[in-house]
Amino acid sequence: MALIVQKFGGTSVASTDRIKKVARRVAHWKARGHDLLVVPSAMSGETNRLIALAREISEAPDPRELDVIASTGEQVTIGLLAMALKEEGVEAISYTGPQVRVLTDSTFTKARILQIDDRKIRDDLAAGRVVVVAGFQGADENGNITTLGRGGSDTSAVALAAALNADECQIYTDVDGVYTTDPRIEPEARKLDTITFEEMMEMASLGSKVLQIRSVEFAGKYKVKLRVLSSFQDEGEGTLITVEEDKHMEQPIISGIAFNRDEAKLTVLGIPDRPGVAYRLLGPIAEANIDVDMIIQNGASDETTDFSFTVNRGEFARALEIVQATAASLGARGVLSDNKICKVSAVGVGMRSHPGIASRMFDVLGREGINIKMISTSEIKISVVVDEKYLELAVRVLHKAFGLDKKEAV
Amino acid sequence: MALIVQKFGGTSVASTDRIKKVARRVAHWKARGHDLLVVPSAMSGETNRLIALAREISEAPDPRELDVIASTGEQVTIGLLAMALKEEGVEAISYTGPQVRVLTDSTFTKARILQIDDRKIRDDLAAGRVVVVAGFQGADENGNITTLGRGGSDTSAVALAAALNADECQIYTDVDGVYTTDPRIEPEARKLDTITFEEMMEMASLGSKVLQIRSVEFAGKYKVKLRVLSSFQDEGEGTLITVEEDKHMEQPIISGIAFNRDEAKLTVLGIPDRPGVAYRLLGPIAEANIDVDMIIQNGASDETTDFSFTVNRGEFARALEIVQATAASLGARGVLSDNKICKVSAVGVGMRSHPGIASRMFDVLGREGINIKMISTSEIKISVVVDEKYLELAVRVLHKAFGLDKKEAV
Numbered sequence: 001m002a003l004i005v006q007k008f009g010g011t012s013v014a015s016t017d018r019i020k021k022v023a024r025r026v027a028h029w030k031a032r033g034h035d036l037l038v039v040p041s042a043m044s045g046e047t048n049r050l051i052a053l054a055r056e057i058s059e060a061p062d063p064r065e066l067d068v069i070a071s072t073g074e075q076v077t078i079g080l081l082a083m084a085l086k087e088e089g090v091e092a093i094s095y096t097g098p099q100v101r102v103l104t105d106s107t108f109t110k111a112r113i114l115q116i117d118d119r120k121i122r123d124d125l126a127a128g129r130v131v132v133v134a135g136f137q138g139a140d141e142n143g144n145i146t147t148l149g150r151g152g153s154d155t156s157a158v159a160l161a162a163a164l165n166a167d168e169c170q171i172y173t174d175v176d177g178v179y180t181t182d183p184r185i186e187p188e189a190r191k192l193d194t195i196t197f198e199e200m201m202e203m204a205s206l207g208s209k210v211l212q213i214r215s216v217e218f219a220g221k222y223k224v225k226l227r228v229l230s231s232f233q234d235e236g237e238g239t240l241i242t243v244e245e246d247k248h249m250e251q252p253i254i255s256g257i258a259f260n261r262d263e264a265k266l267t268v269l270g271i272p273d274r275p276g277v278a279y280r281l282l283g284p285i286a287e288a289n290i291d292v293d294m295i296i297q298n299g300a301s302d303e304t305t306d307f308s309f310t311v312n313r314g315e316f317a318r319a320l321e322i323v324q325a326t327a328a329s330l331g332a333r334g335v336l337s338d339n340k341i342c343k344v345s346a347v348g349v350g351m352r353s354h355p356g357i358a359s360r361m362f363d364v365l366g367r368e369g370i371n372i373k374m375i376s377t378s379e380i381k382i383s384v385v386v387d388e389k390y391l392e393l394a395v396r397v398l399h400k401a402f403g404l405d406k407k408e409a410v
Numbered sequence: 411m412a413l414i415v416q417k418f419g420g421t422s423v424a425s426t427d428r429i430k431k432v433a434r435r436v437a438h439w440k441a442r443g444h445d446l447l448v449v450p451s452a453m454s455g456e457t458n459r460l461i462a463l464a465r466e467i468s469e470a471p472d473p474r475e476l477d478v479i480a481s482t483g484e485q486v487t488i489g490l491l492a493m494a495l496k497e498e499g500v501e502a503i504s505y506t507g508p509q510v511r512v513l514t515d516s517t518f519t520k521a522r523i524l525q526i527d528d529r530k531i532r533d534d535l536a537a538g539r540v541v542v543v544a545g546f547q548g549a550d551e552n553g554n555i556t557t558l559g560r561g562g563s564d565t566s567a568v569a570l571a572a573a574l575n576a577d578e579c580q581i582y583t584d585v586d587g588v589y590t591t592d593p594r595i596e597p598e599a600r601k602l603d604t605i606t607f608e609e610m611m612e613m614a615s616l617g618s619k620v621l622q623i624r625s626v627e628f629a630g631k632y633k634v635k636l637r638v639l640s641s642f643q644d645e646g647e648g649t650l651i652t653v654e655e656d657k658h659m660e661q662p663i664i665s666g667i668a669f670n671r672d673e674a675k676l677t678v679l680g681i682p683d684r685p686g687v688a689y690r691l692l693g694p695i696a697e698a699n700i701d702v703d704m705i706i707q708n709g710a711s712d713e714t715t716d717f718s719f720t721v722n723r724g725e726f727a728r729a730l731e732i733v734q735a736t737a738a739s740l741g742a743r744g745v746l747s748d749n750k751i752c753k754v755s756a757v758g759v760g761m762r763s764h765p766g767i768a769s770r771m772f773d774v775l776g777r778e779g780i781n782i783k784m785i786s787t788s789e790i791k792i793s794v795v796v797d798e799k800y801l802e803l804a805v806r807v808l809h810k811a812f813g814l815d816k817k818e819a820v
Contacts, residue, residue: 062493258814
């Protein structure tokens with residue numbers, strides 16, 4: 001008998017019929033003697049509907065009030081799911097985030113969980129009830145309703161699992177696990193049985209939208225055993241996200257090929273190379289709340305330097321406007337921009353102990369005539385920016401070159 | 411400068427455009443220097459949508475979980491309205507029922523308010539904010555979310571007005587006041603400038619759906635000055651509901667003609683007349699949670715009695731089934747039933763000091779050939795049950811007979 005936290009995403013609870021299916025699945029686990037805490041998202045489309053209502057009122061909705069509104073999506077689902085469980089003959093009770101005291105900071109629309117009061121939940125579990133807690137939400141110390149930002153239900157589930165010291169946190173989603181790459185691009189992509197937290201974080205942040213990155217971080221920090229499973233298949237072990245590399249077996253060097261289409265690149269040419277240039281260029285971008293991904297600085301001559309960075313494509317126009325103004329004031333030679341790019345990354349903890357992966361990657365891409373525009377590396381990841389039109393080709397040749405189509409990877 | 415509670419019903423906040431209109435109206439009052447507490451209902455149709463979702467899951471939804479779901483309707487509106495107020499340049503903040511500690515008992519789906527903690531509200535008002543509180547909801551002492559039942563937002567508004575000792579509680583609705591009868595049936599119906607709480611309670615309970623009856627009761631008890639106004643007209647004083655009869659002027663004997671189409675009648679014939687018969691007949695009805703309206707018992711002979719009562723038409727079939735079983739077990743001669751009836755009532759505090767109103771009413775109906783099937787009277791109300799087909803005729807002749815079409819009533 002184990003204590004299991006199960007999180008069901010929006011598509012898993014998209015209709016009352018699907019909620020009934022989720023209830024049957026939970027009832028099945030309960031019948032096997034487990035204690036269950038279930039964290040559902042809002043029915044898919046519901047959060048967008050609520051935010052659209054708010055935007056009809058205000059172009060820049062007040063964040064506190066936006067959270068009051070957006071948090072209702074999950075509140076509806078917990079009630080429906082608890083009812084559906086009772087229909088299955090399982091005792092169940094629902095709680096909103098504020099009700100179980102999921103205490104967060106006061107950063108409305110992207111609050112962080114500070115603490116969870118587990119008393120109510122433990123009492124209910126001890127009484128044999130399945131506890132259904134709304135994901136995505138909490139309350140600050142003054143009782144204001146907060147939400148955790150998009151995908152926040154994953155974080156709620158992991159935080160609850162950590163607070164309750166659960167045996168496993170299962171994330172049910174519309175895929176049956178984490179793949180070596182997107183099967184829509186590479187049909188030979190394989191489901192991974194295990195992946196490390198570090199790899200998962202790189203995969204998630206690079207656009208494999210299986211899990212919210214913050215939840216993975218959280219799970220790694222609190223050593224929560226995390227498993228990604230399909231809501232739509234009854235069988236399968238999914239992918240287990242492990243705290244550290246399995247020492248018993250030879251790790252594959254590369255676990256997966258991630259990619260992100262949603263990038264745009266800006267380059268400032270010939271800036272007088274003085275200390276503080278990077279800050280003066282990126283400061284105004286940060287002030288405008290635009291996230292910067294890759295950053296590269298390259299001396300162009302003794303006196304000037306070229307500076308490139310990438311931003312989310314949706315923020316490209318705004319970023320370009322800001323950079324053009326800054327570049328002019330810094331006396332730069334000009335600004336280049338490109339929003340038809342993509343980022344392709346090879347991820348794997350194995351590369352720590354295997355040098356030469358980067359040059360192999362560049363070689364493979366070069367043979368296909370794919371020009372590399374930017375390179376950035378970390379301990380377990382090598383990312384390149386290439387023309388968007390090469391995305392599929394780059395993913396496929398790298399997937400094959402690193403042997404990810406075979407059970408025994410290179 | 412006054413403290414005013416304003417309640418806006420579902421049709422007043424049916425769309426984001428209407429919410430913006432409400433915000434402009436509130437801003438207008440605020441600009442005149444008043445302190446404002448605003449209580450909106452859910453957007454019209456929203457509560458029904460939520461309950462329909464619950465019914466897709468369960469034919470008899472768990473009441474606690476139903477409240478978790480149903481309370482989200484108002485939660486969305488308070489957020490939208492607070493945003494809309496900010497767009498109008500008015501500082502505003504929203505609270506759910508549980509957030510301001512609207513403490514209720516634990517009777518889910520029809521909870522009663524026990525106490526309201528006014529501290530947060532007073533602080534916000536003192537800081538110059540308009541406070542927007544969700545109607546219809548609260549929390550019990552264990553923090554469970556509760557709702558007050560249909561029309562409960564009226565009760566929320568009145569309870570908040572009482573707790574804050576507000577100068578006036580304004581109920582904005584889709585009519586511009588309380589009428590002598592439904593203008594759709596009698597075009598000569600007049601808006602009343604004032605009506606007493608007692609009369610209003612009789613009017614409300616008899617189907618003039620302007621105000622929830624419990625809110626009127628509450629307002630009377632706590633001496634809250636209550637006014638019914640139109641959301642859709644900027645001018646007009648509406649109808650003021652007064653604590654007691656205005657001693658300075660001659661009261662009209664009859665203030666209005668109310669009616670209710672939604673009734674059905676059951677008669678048990680020839681029950682052996684023994685003590686406890688009424689209880690044995692109505693006990694099983696009450697256990698089935700069916701509300702009984704009028705009750706009449708009439709001795710048919712020395713040994714047997716006839717017993718009639720009315721129920722809501724939606725519960726007619728269920729009530730009939732129960733009564734047939736009970737009647738058989740009591741040895742009654744038979745059961746008659748009629749679901750094509752209606753109730754028409756004359757209401758007025760003036761009838762206390764004017765005898766003979768009942769016989770006048772029967773005379774007026776008799777002259778039109780309208781057969782009376784049941785009669786029931788209270789101190790300020792005379793109700794008759796007649797064939798449904800006579801409803802409009804009965805309302806019109808009584809309205810005229812009691813001079814309600816004239817400013818100076820009889």
